[in-house]
Amino acid sequence: MIEISRLCKSFKGVPVLQGVDLEAAESERLVIIGGSGCGKSVLLRHIAGLLKPDSGSVKIDGQELTTLSERELNPIRKKIGVLFQGAALFDSLDVFHNVAFSLLEERSVNESEIRDRVEEALDVVGMNGQEHKKPGELSGGMRKRVGLARAIIHRPRIMLYDEPTTGLDPQIADSINRLILKMSNHFHVTSMVVTHDMVSAYLVGSRIAMLHQGKILVSGSPDEIQRNINPVVQHFIRGISEERDQELFGTNGNPSGATQVAKD
Ligand SMILES: Nc1ncnc2c1ncn2[C@@H]1O[C@H](COP(=O)(O)OP(=O)(O)OP(=O)(O)O)[C@@H](O)[C@H]1O
Numbered sequence: 120m121i122e123i124s125r126l127c128k129s130f131k132g133v134p135v136l137q138g139v140d141l142e143a144a145e146s147e148r149l150v151i152i153g154g155s156g157c158g159k160s161v162l163l164r165h166i167a168g169l170l171k172p173d174s175g176s177v178k179i180d181g182q183e184l185t186t187l188s189e190r191e192l193n194p195i196r197k198k199i200g201v202l203f204q205g206a207a208l209f210d211s212l213d214v215f216h217n218v219a220f221s222l223l224e225e226r227s228v229n230e231s232e233i234r235d236r237v238e239e240a241l242d243v244v245g246m247n248g249q250e251h252k253k254p255g256e257l258s259g260g261m262r263k264r265v266g267l268a269r270a271i272i273h274r275p276r277i278m279l280y281d282e283p284t285t286g287l288d289p290q291i292a293d294s295i296n297r298l299i300l301k302m303s304n305h306f307h308v309t310s311m312v313v314t315h316d317m318v319s320a321y322l323v324g325s326r327i328a329m330l331h332q333g334k335i336l337v338s339g340s341p342d343e344i345q346r347n348i349n350p351v352v353q354h355f356i357r358g359i360s361e362e363r364d365q366e367l368f369g370t371n372g373n374p375s376g377a378t379q380v381a382k383d
């Protein structure tokens with residue numbers, strides 16, 4: 120469903136993606152982990168057709184995105200729903216208009232269908248009856264739900280989630296994770312989830328890939344990732360800083376300490 124090969128992107132001469140190879144099969148839930156600033160959001164934006172790479176290929180359902188014009192991209196973008204980092208709602212619009220936004224722009228859909236589709240989307244995320252609230256009146260978890268309702272309004276076949284649980288308390292984060300699983304199990308969407316939250320990664324991921332220094336360092340089932348002996352992977356998934364590694368194991372930059380942790 121998603122095929123990325125040798126994807127490269129630099130900003131002002133600074134390389135961010137340096138040959139990313141990644142695939143996601145239909146209905147798969149692929150989680151992308153990696154340190155802050157390593158290019159996870161940039162990668163998602165390429166898949167959503169919102170950024171053009173310097174080189175490399177992004178195929179959705181067999182179709183190459185990178186050579187398409189803005190107009191040609193439109194029908195493909197409808198297959199892809201994106202829950203942006205921070206939900207990215209319009210503060211001046213109420214929930215109804217935030218969710219309906221892209222349908223209202225389209226003009227081909229009539230008013231009663233728009234109402235039905237918004238109701239359906241709000242129903243999926245458990246936000247019915249909140250249509251008239253403004254984003255400022257909602258909690259972080261509710262905002263994410265509205266962002267998700269907006270993302271599924273075109274009944275996408277692919278869902279991209281950028282840090283869906285960041286900043287939420289563990290229970291609300293769990294309810295968002297359940298929604299991601301629901302989208303996958305009930306609607307068979309292919310999901311790509313960018314997260315720092317390892318609880319969420321293990322729960323929602325059928326596969327986890329780690330982006331590091333512009334490339335996919337490892338990819339495997341949650342179990343395989345937990346057992347991976349690469350110290351970079353172990354440090355990340357266990358949240359061990361370099362300073363703590365030195366304190367604990369006196370490795371002085373020697374990564375064997377992390378390998379020790381992996382064996383515990
Ligand atoms: N439009 C842009 N113009 C210039 N630089 C950019 C742009 N978008 C991203 N970058 C740079 O690319 C790098 C990767 O950014 P990105 O947002 O993908 O990181 P991330 O892995 O999502 O981090 P976080 O976990 O903090 O969200 C950063 O150094 C960022 O400053």
Ligand SMILES: [Mg+2]
Nearest residue numbers: 159160204281
């Ligand atoms: Mg990001």
